[in-house]
Amino acid sequence: MSRRVAALTAAVLLLVLATTLANRVLPGWAYPLCGLVTAGALVGLARWSGLRAAAIGLDRAHLRRAGLFGLAGLGVIALGFGIALVVPALRSFFHDGRMPDLAVSSVLWVALVRIPLGTVLLEEIAFRGVLPALLGGGDRWRWGPVLGASALFGLWHVLPSLALTHNAAVSAVFGSASLVLVSSVAVLAASVAGVVLLWWRHTGRGVLAPALVHLATNSGGVLVAWYVLSSA
Template identity: 70%
Template sequence: MHTIGRRRGAALAAAVVLLVLATVLANRFLPGWAYPLNGLVATACLLGVARWAGLGLAEVGLDRRFARRAALVGAVGVVVVGAVFGAALLVPAWREVFHDGRVVVDGVGALLWVVLVRIPLGTVLLEEVAFRGVLPALLGAGERWRWGPVLGASALFGLWHILPSLALRENAAVDALLGDAPVLVTVASAVVASAVAGVGLHWCRHVGRGVLAPVLVHLATNCGGVLAAWWVLHA
């Protein structure tokens, strides 16, 4: 037991270091075309770390026995996200949320690259495997809901968004709300909001018994947000 505990502690440290390296590379050094590749490599390395630590597929949310259940839970989440986006698009005052300078996509081909490749492989796959699969398992999550691992992984998910949050003010709604505030306030707000979202996504993973559930919700949120913003900006 002590050997397993030490190995999982070392695996947790390795996973955190790997994620720090991945986010720095993605946000500071790699060209745009390499972003999905970075996500795929980091995901594979995390699963290798989990394997080395003695974790099984079920523990990291990849048990195929629960794929149908996870897909159903995820589908319900997709409907909810779609309803929220639809309501926001129908109310003119809420459309400001979709006025986002980060969504600079020239042409349908580039849009498809973002929503079919960049986001699914570079963002969603890595984040869900990492923060709803490997990290909670390394922190001691089991079949029952355990707040310690959930909050720990969600806090790390919040910190993961520090570098991306530096561009948040390109969103008109965020700029209107926090435009006069110090950058630190914007970053802290993004970290807290992401951590809270992490808890919600882990709830989807818990109910669905697999990371496929939060993957679908995450895809609907990120890809749906890009599509809605592109439509508003090009309408």
């Protein structure tokens, strides 16, 4: 038990360091590298604490099931984006001032490298794999670990949420509301999303399931925003 507590403490401290480095210190090109290193360290901590691969959602025996559930979720996200593209009133929500520029190379870098490695891989390993298991959940659905890991997932978004006022959808909803309010709502929304993604992880029996949903949402959102802005 003491080893599990030590691993949990180390994992939380590691994530605090990682988000600080990624959002405040490291250059943009190092973001995926930071994600890869942190994810690997988290898996190492989980294994050191005695957790099995199944407990952190990395059991190869369930890889096919996780992939199928992930693809189903990806399809739902793709359908949602498709509907948004054909409804003129919804297209404006993709006007995101956080887009670096409209160069194809920049968009592909963000959608195919930065997000998959720096965001999706790390966050799914951390918040749908390692942390719920260290909190006592693992491959079982238990509300304590689910809510704990999801709350930490919300707090993980504090620093990124400080740039949300550049997003047209956020501005349309909140207007001139304070950044504190916008950030607080973003943290709460991320916590709720964490619960949903954990449901996908448990239903699919692996982190690949929520990872595909997460990838479709983030990378898909970037690609759709680029398409809307470049065709405006």
